[in-house]
Structures are given as structure tokens and as C-alpha cells.
Amino acid sequence: MDIKTKILNAALGLLAQHGAQALTQPRVCKAAGVRQSHLTYYFPTITDLLEGVAMHTLDKLTAELNTRTAAPPSGSFVDAIVAASGDKTRVRTLLGLVTAADRENKLKPRMREFIVKLREGIAPAIKAGGLDATPEQVAFMHSVVVGQAVLQLARDNDAARQEARQVLETAVRLLRSKG
Numbered sequence: 001m002d003i004k005t006k007i008l009n010a011a012l013g014l015l016a017q018h019g020a021q022a023l024t025q026p027r028v029c030k031a032a033g034v035r036q037s038h039l040t041y042y043f044p045t046i047t048d049l050l051e052g053v054a055m056h057t058l059d060k061l062t063a064e065l066n067t068r069t070a071a072p073p074s075g076s077f078v079d080a081i082v083a084a085s086g087d088k089t090r091v092r093t094l095l096g097l098v099t100a101a102d103r104e105n106k107l108k109p110r111m112r113e114f115i116v117k118l119r120e121g122i123a124p125a126i127k128a129g130g131l132d133a134t135p136e137q138v139a140f141m142h143s144v145v146v147g148q149a150v151l152q153l154a155r156d157n158d159a160a161r162q163e164a165r166q167v168l169e170t171a172v173r174l175l176r177s178k179g
Helices: 003-018 025-032 036-042 046-070 077-085 088-103 105-128 135-155 158-178
Strands: none
Touching: 003 025, 003 036, 003 046, 003 088, 025 036, 036 046, 046 088, 046 105, 077 088, 077 105, 077 135, 077 158, 088 105, 088 135, 105 135, 135 158
């Protein structure tokens, strides 16, 4: 694994476990097992590091989602979405990035770009699920999935997971009936 990936994985782990406040240079360096000069070479500022973590997360999420929807184990688009959105580490990471962007104005434009790229990345999965994947449908599904993911994380019980599945099934059914 290259140094940049080690740094990103370490930062991702810290963000998911402890939030954006844990992303200090000493902590990231220690977690990655690298010198501070390596960290600042790849990520000169905390904003650069947060952007790198966001893009790293995006790449992993879109690859996983597209793989799951291309050949979902249970054959269901909703099952693939439920599995991807139920990942607590991913949800904590995304919440950490949102919180960081709320505190760090320099990160807001980058988060806007992240959302655009995320939606571009999930559009093929939505299309594979039998939807048109218009910009409106993608935005709608993105909003529903994020909302359900946050609610699942907050409640963390079987009722929340069952509700997430029902809400996602309803969203897909609504979008299919519009087509």
C-alpha cells in the first residue's frame, strides 16, 4: 500500500471513530505510521486532508455500490442500497465530513463538488436498479438514502433497519411509477 493510501485509510478510521476533531497531524501520522513530512507532502492543510478523505470515501462507496447493484447477492436493488447505507463507519465518516464542512468554510465548495461526484457515481447503480436516473431521481434517492442511513445510525436497532428497507422500497416504487 502506498503512503498516500495509508494516510487516507488512517484519517478515514480516525474520522469514523472519533469525528473531524481527531484529524490532527500527529494523530493521523501515528495512525498511518508515517512521518509528518509525508502527511504534509500529500495534504498540506487539514482542508486538503478532509477533501482527500472525502474523495477516497466516494471512490470506495461508488465502487461498492456499483458492484452490489450489478450482481446483488439477494437479487434486489433495495437490498444492495440497504447494505451500503447501513455501514456505520461510512455514515459516521460522512457525518464527520459534513460537520467539518460546517466549521471550515474552505471545505464547503469541496463538499459541493463531492456531492456532485457522488451523485454521478451512484447514477449507474440507480439505473441498474431499473430507474431512469434523471438528476431529480438521483437527488431524491440520495436524500432518502442519507436520511435513512442517519436514522439507522441514531437508532441502531432492528426496527430502524426494517423501516429503512420499507422507506427505500417505497421510494423505488414511487420513482418507478413516475416513469
